[in-house]
Amino acid sequence: MSRRGLLTAGAGAAAGAWLLTACGSGGNADKAAATAAATGKAAAGGTLRIARPPASSAETLDPASSLSAYEYLGALYSRLVRRGSDGKPAADLATSWEMSDEAKTWTFTLRDGVTFHNGQAFTSADAAYTLTHILDPATKSPQAGVLSTFVAASGISTPDKNTLVVKLKAAHAEFPTLLMHYNCYVIAKDSAKTTATKGIGTGPFKLASFTPAGPGKVVANTDYYGGKPVLDAIAFSSIAETQSRINALLSQQVDLISQTNLDSAGVKTVQASSTATVVEVKNAQWYTLPMLCTAAPFTDSKVRQAFKLAYDPAQVIKLAVQGHGTIAHDNPVPPDDPYRLDYTVSPDPEKAKALLKKAGHDKLTLPLYTSDYDSVLTPLALAMKDSVAHAGITLNIQNAPSDSYYTKIWMQKPLMTSYWYVGRPIDQLLSEIFHSGSAYNESKWSNPTFDGLIASARKETDDAKRKQLYQDAQKLMVDQDGTIMPFFASRMIGISKKVVNYHESGFEFDYLKIGLSA
Amino acid sequence: MSRYIARRLLLALVTIWLASLGVFLAVQALPGDVTTQILGQNATRANVAALRAELGLDESPWRRYLDWMSGMLHGDFGSSLVNHASVGAEVGLRLRNTLLLAGVTVVLGVSLALVLGVVAGLYRDRWPDLAISSLSLVGMSMPEFVIATVLVLLFSIDIPLFPAVVTAGPDARIGDLLPAIWLPSIALTVVMAAYIIRMLRTSVIDVMASEFVTTARLKGISPARVVLRHALPSALLPTLNVIAMNIAWLVGGVVVVESVFNYPGVGLLTIDAVHNRDLPVIQTIAVLGAATYVLCNLAADLAAMALNPRLRTNRRTA
Numbered sequence: 001m002s003r004r005g006l007l008t009a010g011a012g013a014a015a016g017a018w019l020l021t022a023c024g025s026g027g028n029a030d031k032a033a034a035t036a037a038a039t040g041k042a043a044a045g046g047t048l049r050i051a052r053p054p055a056s057s058a059e060t061l062d063p064a065s066s067l068s069a070y071e072y073l074g075a076l077y078s079r080l081v082r083r084g085s086d087g088k089p090a091a092d093l094a095t096s097w098e099m100s101d102e103a104k105t106w107t108f109t110l111r112d113g114v115t116f117h118n119g120q121a122f123t124s125a126d127a128a129y130t131l132t133h134i135l136d137p138a139t140k141s142p143q144a145g146v147l148s149t150f151v152a153a154s155g156i157s158t159p160d161k162n163t164l165v166v167k168l169k170a171a172h173a174e175f176p177t178l179l180m181h182y183n184c185y186v187i188a189k190d191s192a193k194t195t196a197t198k199g200i201g202t203g204p205f206k207l208a209s210f211t212p213a214g215p216g217k218v219v220a221n222t223d224y225y226g227g228k229p230v231l232d233a234i235a236f237s238s239i240a241e242t243q244s245r246i247n248a249l250l251s252q253q254v255d256l257i258s259q260t261n262l263d264s265a266g267v268k269t270v271q272a273s274s275t276a277t278v279v280e281v282k283n284a285q286w287y288t289l290p291m292l293c294t295a296a297p298f299t300d301s302k303v304r305q306a307f308k309l310a311y312d313p314a315q316v317i318k319l320a321v322q323g324h325g326t327i328a329h330d331n332p333v334p335p336d337d338p339y340r341l342d343y344t345v346s347p348d349p350e351k352a353k354a355l356l357k358k359a360g361h362d363k364l365t366l367p368l369y370t371s372d373y374d375s376v377l378t379p380l381a382l383a384m385k386d387s388v389a390h391a392g393i394t395l396n397i398q399n400a401p402s403d404s405y406y407t408k409i410w411m412q413k414p415l416m417t418s419y420w421y422v423g424r425p426i427d428q429l430l431s432e433i434f435h436s437g438s439a440y441n442e443s444k445w446s447n448p449t450f451d452g453l454i455a456s457a458r459k460e461t462d463d464a465k466r467k468q469l470y471q472d473a474q475k476l477m478v479d480q481d482g483t484i485m486p487f488f489a490s491r492m493i494g495i496s497k498k499v500v501n502y503h504e505s506g507f508e509f510d511y512l513k514i515g516l517s518a
Numbered sequence: 519m520s521r522y523i524a525r526r527l528l529l530a531l532v533t534i535w536l537a538s539l540g541v542f543l544a545v546q547a548l549p550g551d552v553t554t555q556i557l558g559q560n561a562t563r564a565n566v567a568a569l570r571a572e573l574g575l576d577e578s579p580w581r582r583y584l585d586w587m588s589g590m591l592h593g594d595f596g597s598s599l600v601n602h603a604s605v606g607a608e609v610g611l612r613l614r615n616t617l618l619l620a621g622v623t624v625v626l627g628v629s630l631a632l633v634l635g636v637v638a639g640l641y642r643d644r645w646p647d648l649a650i651s652s653l654s655l656v657g658m659s660m661p662e663f664v665i666a667t668v669l670v671l672l673f674s675i676d677i678p679l680f681p682a683v684v685t686a687g688p689d690a691r692i693g694d695l696l697p698a699i700w701l702p703s704i705a706l707t708v709v710m711a712a713y714i715i716r717m718l719r720t721s722v723i724d725v726m727a728s729e730f731v732t733t734a735r736l737k738g739i740s741p742a743r744v745v746l747r748h749a750l751p752s753a754l755l756p757t758l759n760v761i762a763m764n765i766a767w768l769v770g771g772v773v774v775v776e777s778v779f780n781y782p783g784v785g786l787l788t789i790d791a792v793h794n795r796d797l798p799v800i801q802t803i804a805v806l807g808a809a810t811y812v813l814c815n816l817a818a819d820l821a822a823m824a825l826n827p828r829l830r831t832n833r834r835t836a
Contacts, residue, residue: 051685055555056794057601066560140568142560212601214687214789237685239780240789243667244683248780251674251682273675336563403793406559439562 036281037495042515045232048499051245051254055214055240059200061210062192063185064134064141069183071258072210074508075218076117077185077201080127080164081176083423083505086335089176093122093186093202094164103171103461106165107129114225116188117206124158129189131156131166133347140190143183145439146428150175171459173466177425178299182506204229204511208245213238230501230515242266242375246494255496255516258507262283262492263375264322270494277497282456283326283334284491287380288420289368289484290443293416297361298443304482306355310391311384312347316486319383325487330478332429332485334422339467341474349391356392366429368395369409369416373402376489379416384486411442418442422488423506426470432456434477443482450476523816530812537808538801545797552599552795553577579797584799586798590805596798606797609787609806611688612771615695619706619776620768622699627707629646631714635757635794636750638715639722650715658712666705666778673701688782702779710764717760719751728752740793751825758825762818763811770807771809 052071059069063077067150081097084090089097094108114122132153134141155167168175178184186202187195194200199207202225205218219233237254245257246266250273262270262278270278291298293305298304313327326335333340356364370381378399395478400409409416424432431454432438436446448474457469477483495502501513550561553569554561570576586596595605637649657665674682684690684698725731726749734748735741771784784803791799 049685054790056790057598058556058601066557066565137568140565142562142565145562145564211687211689215685238687239683240778240786241780244778244780247667247674247682247778248685251670251678253681253683253685345802401549403555404549407554407561409737410559439564440559 036501038497038517040500040517042230042500042513043518044230046230047233047235048231048256048514048516049235049237049254050256050258051237051239051248051463052258053242053245053260054240057213059212060196061207062139062196063187064130064139064143064183065196066140066142068183069210069212070507071236072199072202072207072216072218073182073185074506075205075511076199076203076207077187078114078203079184079186080110080179083180085332087425089180089425092238093127094176094498097176099173099461100177101167103173103175103459104168106166106168106175108166108176110162110164111225112162114202115223116202117200117221118188119189122186122188122202123137123161125161126189127164127186128156128158130184133187133192135182136192141183143178143181145306146178146181146432150178162477172427173458173461174425174427178428180425181428182508205234207482208233215219224512227512229512246270249273249494249496252496255499257494260494261375261489262494263379266375266494267492275497276494279493279495279502280324281491283336283422283488283495283514285419285421286328286332286334286415287320287376287486288332288358289380289384289415289417289441289486290411291482291484292411292414292444293446293482294444297364298367298414298482301480302355302359303361303364304480306352306359306391307354307388307393307484309345309348310352310479311387311484311486312395313486316380316383316387319386320379321487321489324492325489327485328485330481330483330485331474332420332477332483333426333474334488337426339426339470341471341478343475343478345478352391352393363392363394365396366395366415367398367413369398369400369413371400371402371405371409372416373405374419375421377419381417381487384484411444421506427454427458430470430473430477432480434483445480445482447476447480450481526816526819528817530809534805534808537804538587541800541804542579542797545792545795545800546579548792548795550795552797555794556600575599577634580633582797586801590802595802599796600794600798605802608688609784609799609802612782612784612787613769613806615688615690615781616769616771616776616785618692618695619699619772619781619783620765623703623706623710623768624765627710628714628764630707631711632718634711634816635715635718636722636745636753638719639726639753640745642719642723647719651719654712654715657708658716660708661774662705662709662772663774663778665708666702666775669701669705683780684782685780686782689788690782698779698781702772702775702781705775705778706768709814710768713760714757714764717757718753721756722749725749725753735833755826756823759815759817762814766807766811766814768816769810771803772814781819 028428050071059067061072062068063073079092080094081089082092093111093114095111097106097108099106110124110127116122132150133139134143135148135151135153150168150170150172151166152169152385157165159165187199191200199210204221204224206221208217208219211215216236217233218231220231222228239248242260245260246269248254249257252275267278270276271280291304293299308330317323317325317327329344331341351386372378381397385397388395410418433440434445435441435454436451453469457466460466460469498516500515500517503510553566557565589596597604599601634650638647641647671680673679680701681698686694731744731749766822769786773785773788776783777789790802
């Protein structure tokens, strides 16, 4: 989801610092290569201190809300199913699940003996309540749009306290993947009103204190069904400025800075320190340039195709993220997703020129909008400008204010830079960002064949055939859609050298193992 | 005298009202509103509509401005559009933190600047003056975030004497804030002192060359007494307004320094409120800022009168 960046007084200074380092980093880019997190034996106990950007004083601990405080959720709550290391749903509060009635009915068997932080036993009633809470329009959950296509409150039943049955409105063979989303953490029955501040879940940590956009703390839950965490507690503080968050890390006031993808200047600063280091979370976010298919010149599919052929991803990746990324080949399905299609179209500026000529453009000049919303967006814009020049395309970079980038630029300007965090399972990814009419369809691409492939895939209960359908959909996207997608980038995390066994996916850690060295 | 003060206070009210109106219009001109700002990429049409209804934003902005104004006249600054908390309480808490920082800085910075300014003036063109004047020029020409960053690098990271940022929230105890106050206070002192020193130096030089100081010297009064009792009150006069402006600047919230140190004062709240288009908060801060400037100015003028009998006489005859 989006990072709710702040209007920053020092944004200009940060951009200046980036230019300086970008210009000087030609030869020694690889010196900045980040390390993996330290592993080893952690000392028992201790408090991990995390600095996070303050979202807004409207933030809440209700996992279903669009204003939820991400960093707390994984510590406090559990889901029915979580994302396994193979990208497929893995057991969490549900120990097993099966479909029947041609993928129209799903039955989840729930874990026994789990209690909420307040001592109340977890039962199927809580699971059912969580789903209806997400679907409730008053909750305004971003996940409601995805779920409500398949689930209605009337279709949810609880035959006994360990069984949840969901009768779908339309067949969906990948339904459990939709429950892996962080909006789907399980809350206790009838706690919709209090969960925003109390944060009572079944997760590895219990809430000790929480202030929206301010400090907070969670402490180890010794009754957690997965075992006892190594840490005693995690303390959060909110620091608005990126540079101040880095300063807090370097002065050892915090051990980790979250939601902060360090730019190359930041990486160098942190790596120069004797107490902190940078950990590279590979393929953590994907960077795109959506071409608005409803606006000239991108209404013409030849122009879109020309843009995809015009740039050299290897060069863009080197310039924009100093090589810390993986070429995406205009396909947003992450490299580790079992359904990813291995299909590449090589860059061909000459063919791009020819296509543009056919579309009636001898020379094409366009504004490309970007902002400081994320540290990679502007470097990406500069790298693209450079790369497409060979195909006779001139991009004029327009730097827009970051605090209104998503209201005034996104989905409104024909060509802009954008990014997403990975973590959506394939069906949600394709339907949320590429399906006709979806609220997050940032290129406004609309293709009935693509929509049809997604619909057929959901109904298909044969795994191999379903995979084939999702892959056909990916090929169609690469060839025709409105998304230039150069690369998946690493997220560069600043972390204290004292932290051991750090593993992050999304905004969740391996909460049981993460600890501080003795 | 009292008529003069009454007239100034009336003008102050008009100034403050104009400030709140100006800020209101400026915020209307900004793109987006509180719902789109909070939701960001999640600002889908349905989400925005639902949040607008929840936050009660269906009324026209002018209507809300008038409501806020009439509330303020009764001492109620309204509630935040973002979290419905009382603006008075929120701004009050931040103001306490900013006043703490401003207080330390004024005591530290102003007294240091006064001493250095007088010394520079008395030792004109000799080494103490050259050292003080050139250092203050350096301080004056460096942006405050550079000074702040250098201080953090030296005294939090290289030599860990002071915290680099405040990790506590706005409701932190004063005892918890105190260790974190020194670096921002030093950064602000460097920026502020330069102006006061240079102003005071010039006027000390002028006054020391004047006839009444020569007379006092010829009468055999000790040099210390000449400076403190005779020269300083006159030399301070032109400096008073500079000091007053600096105090107003400190109390109004020093946005850049507060954000470098994550200091939970009025400045950080201002950034947040502008980002979220949280009108009641922005307007309350604007009124507070305008009132501080007006009152500090008035105080400086009154202090000038107290120090200089000629001004008092002129006012009476005018």
